[in-house]
Amino acid sequence: GNSVTQMEGPVTLSEEAFLTINCTYTATGYPSLFWYVQYPGEGLQLLLKATKADDKGSNKGFEATYRKETTSFHLEKGSVQVSDSAVYFCALSDQRKLIFGQGTTLQVKP
Amino acid sequence: AAGVIQSPRHLIKEKRETATLKCYPIPRHDTVYWYQQGPGQDPQFLISFYEKMQSDKGSIPDRFSAQQFSDYHSELNMSSLELGDSALYFCASSLGRHTYEQYFGPGTRLTVT
Numbered sequence: 349g350n351s352v353t354q355m356e357g358p359v360t361l362s363e364e365a366f367l368t369i370n371c372t373y374t375a376t377g378y379p380s381l382f383w384y385v386q387y388p389g390e391g392l393q394l395l396l397k398a399t400k401a402d403d404k405g406s407n408k409g410f411e412a413t414y415r416k417e418t419t420s421f422h423l424e425k426g427s428v429q430v431s432d433s434a435v436y437f438c439a440l441s442d443q444r445k446l447i448f449g450q451g452t453t454l455q456v457k458p
Numbered sequence: 459a460a461g462v463i464q465s466p467r468h469l470i471k472e473k474r475e476t477a478t479l480k481c482y483p484i485p486r487h488d489t490v491y492w493y494q495q496g497p498g499q500d501p502q503f504l505i506s507f508y509e510k511m512q513s514d515k516g517s518i519p520d521r522f523s524a525q526q527f528s529d530y531h532s533e534l535n536m537s538s539l540e541l542g543d544s545a546l547y548f549c550a551s552s553l554g555r556h557t558y559e560q561y562f563g564p565g566t567r568l569t570v571t
Contacts, residue, residue, distance in 0.1 A: 392562040441558035448500035
């Protein structure tokens with residue numbers, strides 16, 4: 349079946365450091381890909397999405413490119429802030445539901 | 459902008475009791491999804507509804523049932539609660555059953571003691 353694999357966390361960075369969170373997927377067909385963010389005690393917020401190969405999703409300084417050849421959708425940000433500390437979930441659309449990766453906790457220290 | 463509303467936000471129940479979780483989708487959204495997120499785990503799809511009809515079914519226990527009403531709100535009914543049902547339950551909504559962009563509510567944290 350379809351699945352999503354994320355790099356294990358926690359990822360600890362200093363403020364203004366470069367962020368990469370790896371995400372790879374296994375899927376039949378051509379799913380849409382998403383990154384969701386979950387701040388402590390809150391729900392899931394859609395961060396960005398890509399619906400076809402080579403699409404780049406971007407929002408709030410975060411970017412991810414849908415790479416069909418490597419089945420990847422890595423999340424990047426050039427300069428993280430303390431306020432970016434959260435759990436990040438990579439997800440794919442499987443027919444009409446979402447399949448999530450296990451989540452990666454990001455901790456940004458001042 | 460209006461978001462998905464879930465109630466209650468927190469619920470404490472004892473084993474073998476029942477619980478009802480409510481979800482109010484974003485206005486004009488006609489599709490509702492339910493997910494369960496155990497402690498430290500990723501959200502798992504339970505069930506979805508489109509235009510008041512069940513659309514897809516995931517790993518929802520037989521002890522759970524759900525429905526979508528004429529105003530598009532949805533309720534998840536959970537009976538014979540077990541300790542393992544303790545989790546965060548998310549509702550999400552979308553416009554149209556073929557739209558993959560889902561908007562999540564803040565979740566209901568259910569604790570079974």
